[in-house]
């Protein structure tokens with residue numbers, strides 16, 4: 001082993017180490033700069049996205065001021081909700097708690113899709129609030145039920161909401177309102193940060209990762225992981241979301257691909273290329289089983305605890 005060979009081997013070794021370091025540095029920088037957590041390092045909430053849309057957190061707005069601005073505009077907020085099969089059991093709490101907390105003092109029109117209109121409970125609605133029941137066929141697959149919401153929403157907007165409402169929110173029914181949800185949530189295009197992933201680095205978001213799917217998002221892309229339980233905005237903009245997701249779901253279905261989280265995966269893809277103009281913090285979509293955290297000061301809307309095996313038509 002000559003001195004020359006030894007120094008050459010050392011030289012090669014240094015090159016290898018340098019390359020490994022560069023790789024880690026790049027991965028670190030990418031994840032640090034391109035993944036936008038909802039909190040800064042000192043635990044303070046971040047109230048604006050990198051594309052300058054507000055992220056709605058308690059303490060960043062004056063609810064009375066914002067409600068009074070929108071009240072002058074005499075707007076109607078359509079709210080679609082689906083209760084098929086055993087999910088009709090969630091309607092009573094959903095509607096009663098919405099009447100207490102959701103756009104109180106505004107004109108709200110619920111459009112309730114169900115396969116069993118006779119199961120819709122009697123709920124006293126406030127002034128200026130209406131409920132329309134729409135009968136739809138059920139399905140024996142929950143995945144089919146959740147993803148078909150996009151098509152129903154698209155058609156409802158075309159047939160009615162263009163004339164009957166200004167804004168529309170589509171909400172999960174297995175939920176309850178616990179705190180005030182008002183006009184601060186209104187915007188052209190509105191999504192919610194999923195409560196399970198607001199502190200997760202984006203490489204670990206449960207986006208659809210198979211390139212064959214229309215919902216595919218590569219590991220190096222993505223802003224937030226949005227929940228499928230809340231999507232809203234101006235009627236025209238939500239129509240574009242619903243139509244696009246329905247088209248992409250159909251393309252996937254023709255190839256026998258179902259995205260990891262059905263329409264939620266397609267919604268995440270949509271929001272990646274059509275940034276929401278307002279992002280709701282996880283205050284607007286919590287999960288009852290999740291312990292409260294210091295940063296999330298108020299829970300406004302939350303998924304109730306459900307026994308999946310007992311309420312869904314299939315595993």
Ligand SMILES: CC(=O)N[C@H]1[C@@H](OP(=O)(O)OP(=O)(O)OC[C@H]2O[C@@H](n3ccc(=O)[nH]c3=O)[C@H](O)[C@@H]2O)O[C@H](CO)[C@H](O)[C@@H]1O
Nearest residue numbers: 082083084085087142146172173174227228229261262264
């Ligand atoms: C918190 C959150 O973001 N939840 C999303 C998540 O799981 P989830 O576990 O929240 O889905 P889920 O079972 O609540 O289904 C979504 C909605 O579909 C309706 N439904 C479902 C099954 C049924 O038998 N009958 C019925 O009416 C109902 O309105 C329900 O709220 O992923 C789903 C897609 O896979 C949806 O994107 C949900 O919005």
Ligand SMILES: [Mn+2]
Nearest residue numbers: 172174229303
């Ligand atoms: Mn749900």
